[in-house]
Amino acid sequence: MGKIRVSVILGECLMKQLCSFSLACALVCAASVAEATILDDFNSGTIVTDFQFGDASGTQIPNTVNSAAGGQSFDSDSPDTDNVVTNGSGQLDASGKNNTDFGSNYVDIAGIASGRVIGLFDVSWAFDENVYDAAQDEEFRLSLIQFDPRSTFVTGEIFFTRTSATAVELVGNAVGTGSSDTPTVTFGSSGNLLTMLDLNLSASTMELFYSSDNGASFISAGSGALDPSRGIESVRLVINEDFTGDRLLIDRFAVSVIPEPASLALIALGLVGIVGRRQRG
Numbered sequence: 001m002g003k004i005r006v007s008v009i010l011g012e013c014l015m016k017q018l019c020s021f022s023l024a025c026a027l028v029c030a031a032s033v034a035e036a037t038i039l040d041d042f043n044s045g046t047i048v049t050d051f052q053f054g055d056a057s058g059t060q061i062p063n064t065v066n067s068a069a070g071g072q073s074f075d076s077d078s079p080d081t082d083n084v085v086t087n088g089s090g091q092l093d094a095s096g097k098n099n100t101d102f103g104s105n106y107v108d109i110a111g112i113a114s115g116r117v118i119g120l121f122d123v124s125w126a127f128d129e130n131v132y133d134a135a136q137d138e139e140f141r142l143s144l145i146q147f148d149p150r151s152t153f154v155t156g157e158i159f160f161t162r163t164s165a166t167a168v169e170l171v172g173n174a175v176g177t178g179s180s181d182t183p184t185v186t187f188g189s190s191g192n193l194l195t196m197l198d199l200n201l202s203a204s205t206m207e208l209f210y211s212s213d214n215g216a217s218f219i220s221a222g223s224g225a226l227d228p229s230r231g232i233e234s235v236r237l238v239i240n241e242d243f244t245g246d247r248l249l250i251d252r253f254a255v256s257v258i259p260e261p262a263s264l265a266l267i268a269l270g271l272v273g274i275v276g277r278r279q280r281g
Contacts, residue, residue, distance in 0.1 A: 038196045038209045038218055042118045045256035048109045049235050052252050057088030061105050061237070064092070068254070074105040074237065075149045081105060081239055087249070094239050094248035100136055103239045106149035109255065113231040116258040117199045119144055121158045122251040124192035125168065132165035136241045140248055141173075143236035144199060144255070155230040156206045158197045165189065172197050172208035176227025182208040183222040202260055204228040 050068040061074045061081055076082075080103035083096030097103060121142040143157035159173040166189045172182035187193070194211040196218070208221040235255050239248070 037215070038118065038198055039194075039211075039215045041116070041198070041258060042120055042196060042254075042256045045116070045118065045258035047254060047256045049107050050252070050254040051092075052090060052254075053086050053092045053250065054090045055086045057086060059086040060084070061092070066107065072108045074107055076105045077150055078103065084239060090251065092250040092253075094140070094243050094250070095246060097239055097241075097243045100242050101240075105237045106145070107235045107237075108149050109232070109234060111231060111233045112201065112257060114202045115200075115260040117144060117201065117232055118256045118258065119156075119158055119197045119199075119235070120194070120252060120254040120256070121196075122194045122253075123160070124190075124247070124249045124251070125160075126190040126247040127162055127165075127168070128245050129165045129189050131245060132162070134164075138162040138243060138246070138248075139238060139240035140250075141236070141238040141240075142195075142197070142253060143238060144197075144232045145234040145236050146230045147233050149234045149236075151234065153230070155201075155232050156197055156199045156224075156226055157236075158195050158208070162189075170195065170208070170210065170221065172206055172221065172224050174206060174224050174226050176230050178204070178225060179227045180225040182206065182224040185210065185221045199226060199232075201226065201231060 047068045049066060049071050051064055051066055053064055055064050061084055062076045064074065064086060066073055080099055080101040081097060083098060084092060084094045085096060087093040119142045123140060140160045141157050144155045145151050146153035146155050154173065154175040156172060156174045159171050161169050163169050168187045168189065168191065169184050170187065171184045174181055192212065194215050196209045197206060199206045204226040205223060206226055207223045209218040210221060211218045237253055
């Protein structure tokens with residue numbers, strides 16, 4: 001009986017220690033989440049697409065390097081952006097787009113149905129306020145697409161639109177049943193922003209962030225809702241309308257995938273199981 005009581009006491013002590021350890025871990029994790037920025041989250045994930053445009057000057061979009069491990073090249077669906085090339089200074093220069101066509105380029109990625117996906121779009125622009133056509137609002141977007149390249153089924157996207165001679169609007173756009181956009185933010189005819197769209201496919205929500213100090217701090221533009229039936233299988237770069245005489249420079253176009261918290265919980269349970277087996281041994 002004495003041996004049984006000692007075993008019970010040891011078991012209770014072990015459970016208390018595990019509970020204390022779990023609580024401490026939870027508190028540390030909560031603190032880390034509170035202190036982390038969306039850029040930290042992005043960097044902690046698996047980057048599946050990453051164009052930083054450090055290619056030689058004059059490189060066209062389909063020939064730019066995707067620095068993500070195993071990342072695919074851009075697939076251009078038309079010659080509309082043939083004159084959009086790198087400038088040799090780590091940027092893609094869209095000022096050469098001299099047509100009003102919908103220029104789109106796609107990157108194929110492995111299908112994603114759950115967890116978080118964060119799009120990063122680092123851009124600067126300067127429009128000539130003396131030249132504006134309300135029927136041809138310039139647009140530039142990073143779109144997370146439901147299907148493989150050439151699909152137009154948007155799950156969520158970072159969407160910039162020139163809406164007047166002096167204004168550019170930014171919104172997190174979602175499409176499909178039950179979807180809703182984020183609130184719209186308005187900027188001037190020139191600007192420089194690091195924007196990030198955080199899509200939670202498991203919760204069918206998204207939140208748009210932007211930074212005007214190169215990621216040192218971020219402002220949330222607000223949240224929106226996703227179509228619960230839509231996942232992501234490709235990424236699209238859109239440069240729409242004529243940018244002659246204007247400036248649009250893209251510093252980075254990237255996507256990161258973060259596993260569901262449930263995956264991390266399973267790992268933690270596995271570690272507890274290992275500890276238990278060692279104690280019994």
